[in-house]
Amino acid sequence: MLCNKIWNPIFVLLVLLSLNSCRVHHFRNNYKDANQLMHGSASLQTKPYLKAHLKNGDICILRDSWGLDTVSDRLTGIGERYDFNRRRVSEGEISIVVDSVAIFETNTKLKNPEAGRIAALTILAGLDLALTAYCITVPKACFGSCPTFYMDGHDDFHHADAEGFSNAISPSMEYADVDALDKYQSEHGAFSITMKNEALETHCVNDVKLLAYPLKKGERVYQSPTNDFYLCDTNCTLKHATADEGSIMNLLNTEDGKERFSLADENNLSSKEEIFLTFVNQGNTNQKGLILNFRQTLMTTYFIYSAIGYMGDEVSDIFAKVETSDGTLEKIKGGLKDELGKVDIYLWNVEEAVWDLLDGFYETGPIAPNRQFIPFQVNSAGSEIKLKIVLNKGLWRLDYASVSNVIGKVNPVEIAPSALYEKGKYNPITCNAVNDPDQYLISMPGCEYRFDFELPELDTEYELFLCSKGYYLEWMREHWIKDKDLLKLKQMLDNPERYLKSEAANYKMYEIQMEEEFWNSKINTETFSFDENYYIHNRNRGADK
Numbered sequence: 001m002l003c004n005k006i007w008n009p010i011f012v013l014l015v016l017l018s019l020n021s022c023r024v025h026h027f028r029n030n031y032k033d034a035n036q037l038m039h040g041s042a043s044l045q046t047k048p049y050l051k052a053h054l055k056n057g058d059i060c061i062l063r064d065s066w067g068l069d070t071v072s073d074r075l076t077g078i079g080e081r082y083d084f085n086r087r088r089v090s091e092g093e094i095s096i097v098v099d100s101v102a103i104f105e106t107n108t109k110l111k112n113p114e115a116g117r118i119a120a121l122t123i124l125a126g127l128d129l130a131l132t133a134y135c136i137t138v139p140k141a142c143f144g145s146c147p148t149f150y151m152d153g154h155d156d157f158h159h160a161d162a163e164g165f166s167n168a169i170s171p172s173m174e175y176a177d178v179d180a181l182d183k184y185q186s187e188h189g190a191f192s193i194t195m196k197n198e199a200l201e202t203h204c205v206n207d208v209k210l211l212a213y214p215l216k217k218g219e220r221v222y223q224s225p226t227n228d229f230y231l232c233d234t235n236c237t238l239k240h241a242t243a244d245e246g247s248i249m250n251l252l253n254t255e256d257g258k259e260r261f262s263l264a265d266e267n268n269l270s271s272k273e274e275i276f277l278t279f280v281n282q283g284n285t286n287q288k289g290l291i292l293n294f295r296q297t298l299m300t301t302y303f304i305y306s307a308i309g310y311m312g313d314e315v316s317d318i319f320a321k322v323e324t325s326d327g328t329l330e331k332i333k334g335g336l337k338d339e340l341g342k343v344d345i346y347l348w349n350v351e352e353a354v355w356d357l358l359d360g361f362y363e364t365g366p367i368a369p370n371r372q373f374i375p376f377q378v379n380s381a382g383s384e385i386k387l388k389i390v391l392n393k394g395l396w397r398l399d400y401a402s403v404s405n406v407i408g409k410v411n412p413v414e415i416a417p418s419a420l421y422e423k424g425k426y427n428p429i430t431c432n433a434v435n436d437p438d439q440y441l442i443s444m445p446g447c448e449y450r451f452d453f454e455l456p457e458l459d460t461e462y463e464l465f466l467c468s469k470g471y472y473l474e475w476m477r478e479h480w481i482k483d484k485d486l487l488k489l490k491q492m493l494d495n496p497e498r499y500l501k502s503e504a505a506n507y508k509m510y511e512i513q514m515e516e517e518f519w520n521s522k523i524n525t526e527t528f529s530f531d532e533n534y535y536i537h538n539r540n541r542g543a544d545k
Contacts, residue, residue: 031086034061038107039125039313039481048108050077050118053320055102057084060094068117073098075118102323103170105316105476109530119442120204120537121171123316125476144199144301145367145522146472147443151181153194153450158519161193164205164468166364169304170322172329176207176469178227180371183215185461191453193466195443198522200475203443204537208434210453211412211465221410221463222291222373225361229412229465230289230373232404236385240278241401248275255293255400264299264394266508269500270339275389275398281382283405289375290345290358290387293400296366298514300395302507303336307492308474312484315476331493337362339496340392345374348386355388366518369399375406394511412465419452423525433536440470440537444530445523 038049038061050062052075059082066077074095081090104122149162162179184191191210197203211229213221218233241249243260251260265271311318321328342360349356363370378385385403420431430449433439443449455462492499 031082035313051105052101053103054100103316103320116537123473126478147195147203150194160368162466163365163368165470168471171471172323174471178465178467180223181464184464189455189458194450196525197443197445197447202473205441205470207469209467210415212462213412215461224373229410231407231410234283234405236279236282236403239280243275252401259397259399261397262393269504271393273393277387279385279403281385285405286378287406288403289373289406291373291402293369293371294398295369298366309480309483310485310489312481335493336496344390346388347376415453417451418454421450423448446525446530448525
């Protein structure tokens with residue numbers, strides 16, 4: 001049964017004395033004590049360590065130094081090995097096949113040649129670089145994101161055009177994420193987009209490609225939640241838009257960044273609210289679709305940070321379970337997400353006088369807006385189209401809503417990058433890595449890459465979408481460890497309905513103030529660099545620089 005660990009005062013005193021009286025420390029024979037010793041010092045950087053969680057359930061803790069033999073694909077060093085039941089089975093020289101490792105954890109920067117091979121599986125703990133004072137005091141307000149993409153590389157996060165694979169917080173959760181960009185026309189047939197790592201995270205990027213569809217005058221292409229693409233024309237006029245506060249027409253009738261959002265319920269973070277939309281039924285087809293521009297507030301970010309904080313010094317232990325246990329993975333993927341729900345869309349059925357559920361929108365991430373489309377069929381004889389939006393209070397920001405006429409489904413052409421530049425310097429190795437399905441580009445905090453694409457035809461207007469595939473690993477902030485609460489984590493995963501009620505008061509203390517600090521604590525890729533080297537990871541043993 002999961003439970004909190006209670007520190008023995010004598011043990012704490014002995015640890016402090018040992019850290020201050022000698023240069024080299026040795027981990028205790030008991031795994032729990034060894035784990036506390038690593039994380040319980042005044043600073044997590046006191047002594048370097050590398051913890052390897054093996055796929056068979058064993059754990060190896062290497063201390064002070066280690067190395068990777070890229071020929072044999074073995075990691076070697078001095079340390080202790082613990083079996084599935086956390087009994088120490090050996091001490092001394094350890095040799096580990098990297099492919100046998102589910103997750104690593106370390107408190108030090110990785111050096112080549114370990115960087116690419118190991119970084120793709122490593123949770124970094126305690127490297128609180130470039131954090132503001134408020135972010136240290138209120139760590140759940142720190143900026144966090146998956147890869148952010150910009151059509152203008154000089155733009156900042158307030159103008160991000162896409163946010164890649166937001167839900168993929170561990171290797172086993174990797175997926176391909178498609179984001180709508182906009183219409184684009186280039187005289188020279190070229191298009192560029194810049195990818196930045198603006199947070200204390202490791203981004204493992206497997207693929208970045210452009211999806212393009214040529215447009216005629218008045219046409220647009222929209223993407224559904226199932227990644228189907230619909231060619232449309234003739235938008236219907238928004239006649240009414242109302243929520244609890246009254247009319248919100250001025251917030252939803254134009255794509256201007258002026259968003260409609262509400263604050264969370266102070267008693268229950270899963271409380272729902274409704275928005276009612278009425279459109280004039282225009283066009284010569286009964287095949288329609290709702291266009292919605294939306295993004296999340298910082299509520300989901302708060303939950304992710306809270307969950308990692310609840311894990312405390314067992315963060316890598318728990319993520320290793322995510323990688324090796326389907327049951328744990330399903331709890332992470334479902335649970336809280338299902339309880340919070342989607343942005344559900346209902347169509348008013350005139351004949352039966354009921355609301356029919358069409359589908360729902362869901363995209364994690366508070367930074368870049370999403371533009372998605374849900375198709376539906378209406379009675380062309382009706383003069384109005386009535387829709388209802390049901391969504392979680394305090395979780396969603398809506399910028400624009402419209403209904404468009406569907407011409408038909410289409411298939412955009414996929415375009416791979418023709419070139420890739422790392423902070424302005426052409427780099428064929430990283431470009432090859434992104435174009436190779438067996439390799440990953442490892443993007444560390446401060447990294448910035450520009451992808452160049454060649455469009456099929458000159459002087460043609462295209463609807464563009466970005467597809468990015470990969471996953472990312474949050475760094476364990478040193479200040480999060482003190483929030484360890486495994487019972488709270490268990491409640492979050494096993495009983496999300498109860499958790500969202502019990503956590504409401506805590507979240508309300510953060511809700512307003514974390515907005516400002518979140519945006520102010522991002523990493524500036526123009527001035528910050530974690531490491532000047534690029535990292536490549538080959539999933540089948542690899543090409544590390």
